[in-house]
Amino acid sequence: MIYIDNSATTPIDTSVLNTYQKVATQFYGNPGSLHVPGVKSYQLLEKARKQVAEMIQKQEDEVIFTSGGTESNNLAIRGTVFAKREFGNHMITSTIEHPSVLNTIAQLESMGFITVTYLSVDQNGVVDPEEVSQALRPETILVSLMAVNNEIGSIQPILAVGDLLESHQNVHYHVDGVQSLGAFPSIIPHDRIDLMTFSAHKFHGPRGVGFLYKKHGRTIQPQLTGGGQERQLRSTTENVAGITAMARALRLHPNHGNAEPLRQLLKRGISACDNIVWLSPTDGVPYINCLAIKHVKGEVLLHALEDEGIYVSTTSACSSKTHSGPQTLLAMGIEKKVAEGAIRLSFSDQTTSSEIEHVCEALKKHANHFKTVFQNH
Ligand SMILES: Cc1ncc(COP(=O)(O)O)c(C=O)c1O
Structure with a gap:
C-alpha cells in the first residue's frame, strides 16, 4: 500500500x-x-x-x-x-x-x-x-x-x-x-x-x-x-x-521531511503526459501536490489509483464527503471542470522516492488510458 x-x-x-x-x-x-x-x-x-x-x-x-x-x-x-x-x-x-x-x-x-x-x-x-x-x-x-x-x-x-x-x-x-x-x-x-x-x-x-x-x-x-x-x-x-x-x-516529526526532491520526482515522472494538469503553485510547500487528468473526475481517478493500492484524496478529506468541491481551486479561478478533476498527493517524512516512482507509473498509465478513451469519443 x-x-x-x-x-x-x-x-x-x-x-x-x-x-x-x-x-x-x-x-x-x-x-x-x-x-x-x-x-x-x-x-x-x-x-x-x-x-x-x-x-x-x-x-x-x-x-x-x-x-x-x-x-x-x-x-x-x-x-x-x-x-x-x-x-x-x-x-x-x-x-x-x-x-x-x-x-x-x-x-x-x-x-x-x-x-x-x-x-x-x-x-x-x-x-x-x-x-x-x-x-x-x-x-x-x-x-x-x-x-x-x-x-x-x-x-x-x-x-x-x-x-x-x-x-x-x-x-x-x-x-x-x-x-x-x-x-x-x-x-x-x-x-x-x-x-x-x-x-x-x-x-x-x-x-x-x-x-x-x-x-x-x-x-x-x-x-x-x-x-x-x-x-x-x-x-x-x-x-x-x-x-x-x-x-x-x-x-x-517537526516537519514533513525533505519533500522537494519527491515533488520534483513526481513532476518529472508525469511530465510526458500532456493531459495531466499541475494545479499547485510552484512556490507552495512541496509536500502538498494537486493535479488533475483532463476530463476525469477526481473521484474516478482516486478510485482507479486505489485499485492499485495507492491512496490519495480529492483536494481535502473534509470536502470529499460533503461534496462541497475544491473551494481553493475555484477561488483561484480554475475552471470548474478542471477543478473537479483535482486530486491531492500529500507527503510525509515517511514517503519514499520508490513510492513516488510507483505513483508516477500509475498516473501515466491512467493518463494514457483516459486520453485514448476521450480521443475515441
Ligand atoms: C488547514 C486545516 N485547519 C484545520 C483542520 C482541522 O483539524 P482537525 O482535523 O484536527 O480538527 C485541518 C484538517 O484537515 C486543516 O487542514
Missing part, C-alpha cells in the same frame, strides 16, 4: 503510540487530583507542555491543549469575538480557509455578532497583504489566515501580514498552522502572531488532540466552561496520554 494522503491525516508513529499506551495505562490519575497518581499525571502534563513550548519557542503558559485543529480554530475565533465585543465586531479572513474557520465565522456572522471581509486569492491561491491592509477598520478585532492551504499547498503571506499588523496592536492575529509544519524556519514564524492552531494527527500524533498557542496578554473567552482546566481557557479533564504522545510526535 502507498499512502499519499498525509494532509488528511498521518499514520501514528509506533513509538508515539507506545507513549500513549504507557501513559494511558500507567498514569491514569486525574491531573487535578491531589493524590500521588493525580500528581504524577499532572507532572507528565506539564512536562509535555514544556516540551511543546520549547518546540514552538514560546512560554509554557502560552500553550492551551485542545482536541485538535477544529477546536483550536473555534477557540481562537469565537474566543476573540466574544472577548472583544466592546472593542469592535469586524474581522478579516480569506475565502480559502479550512471549514473549521469558514463555518465558524459564517455562524457568528449569521447570528449578527460580526461583519466579515473575505479576501480573495490570486491565481496561485495566495492572499495579497495589501488587501489585508485596506480591509482594516477601527472596529477590526481579528485577522484569521491559514499559513499553508490544505488543498493546494500555497503559502500565505503570514510574515508580511504580521509586519503590517505591528501598527495595529488592538487586532488579534490568528494563524491556522495545521498544514504548516516545516514551511517556515520556525514553527511559529512571526512574533506578531497572537494565536496559532496545531493538530497532532497531522504530524504522526494521535487523533483528537492538538493545541492553540496564545500569546501572553491576549484575551480570549473560553468556549468550554467547567472545572477551569488549561488556566480557565478550556475545561474538561485533560487527555494526558494524548497530550504526552503529541509532544513526542512533535519532537520526532
